[in-house]
Amino acid sequence: MARKTKKPRPRSCQPCTACCDGWVQITVNGYEAWPGHPCPHSTGQGCDDYDNRPEQPCRQFVCGWVIPDSPLPDWMKPNEAKVMVLFNKRQWRGLPVDVALPVGRRIPPRALNWLKQFAEQNGRPLLYTEQIPDTDGNYSREQQVVAWGPPEFQQEALQWQASGISLWSDR
Numbered sequence: 589m590a591r592k593t594k595k596p597r598p599r600s601c602q603p604c605t606a607c608c609d610g611w612v613q614i615t616v617n618g619y620e621a622w623p624g625h626p627c628p629h630s631t632g633q634g635c636d637d638y639d640n641r642p643e644q645p646c647r648q649f650v651c652g653w654v655i656p657d658s659p660l661p662d663w664m665k666p667n668e669a670k671v672m673v674l675f676n677k678r679q680w681r682g683l684p685v686d687v688a689l690p691v692g693r694r695i696p697p698r699a700l701n702w703l704k705q706f707a708e709q710n711g712r713p714l715l716y717t718e719q720i721p722d723t724d725g726n727y728s729r730e731q732q733v734v735a736w737g738p739p740e741f742q743q744e745a746l747q748w749q750a751s752g753i754s755l756w757s758d759r
């Protein structure tokens with residue numbers, strides 16, 4: 589007798605708060621969260637005002653790990669793998685461009701290697717970043733962007749960054 593295919597359970601954010609903690613640089617009710625400046629409601633394991641969280645960005649934002657049918661493996665949950673992936677944030681010559689942001693100074697090698705391989709196997713150019721510390725060595729809003737893909741993509745990504753446009757948010 590054929591077995592019923594089990595529907596995968598939706599992934600749950602808790603106890604991750606990587607987006608609330610500013611790694612993706614969001615504005616919540618006028619408060620700007622960025623690396624080292626988490627949303628004041630983040631407890632580091634959840635939100636202390638969850639029922640009143642605003643629609644934007646809190647209820648709308650989903651990272652690439654939590655989306656339905658995410659290709660990211662379980663171990664790449666942002667608080668564990670120290671990387672947050674945003675799929676399809678831009679287009680380049682008809683190809684979807686994914687963005688990966690570190691949850692910390694830089695993306696750990698295991699996760700970065702996985703992402704590079706995924707980009708190559710699926711023809712999806714990748715942009716990933718590394719935090720640039722301020723003069724005191726603290727986190728800042730500045731990030732070094734690295735483009736992984738064809739040389740022409742790398743050239744264009746340099747131009748995007750030089751032009752000052754945000755590579756992953758619509759702000």
Ligand code: SF4
Pocket residue numbers: 600601602604605606607608649650651652653654666667672
């Ligand atoms: S980074 Fe992803 S998994 Fe973590 S809290 Fe935000 S949406 Fe959920």
Ligand code: SF4
Pocket residue numbers: 607608616627628629630631634635636637638641642646
């Ligand atoms: S209000 Fe809550 S859900 Fe929204 S960013 Fe802050 S901690 Fe996260």
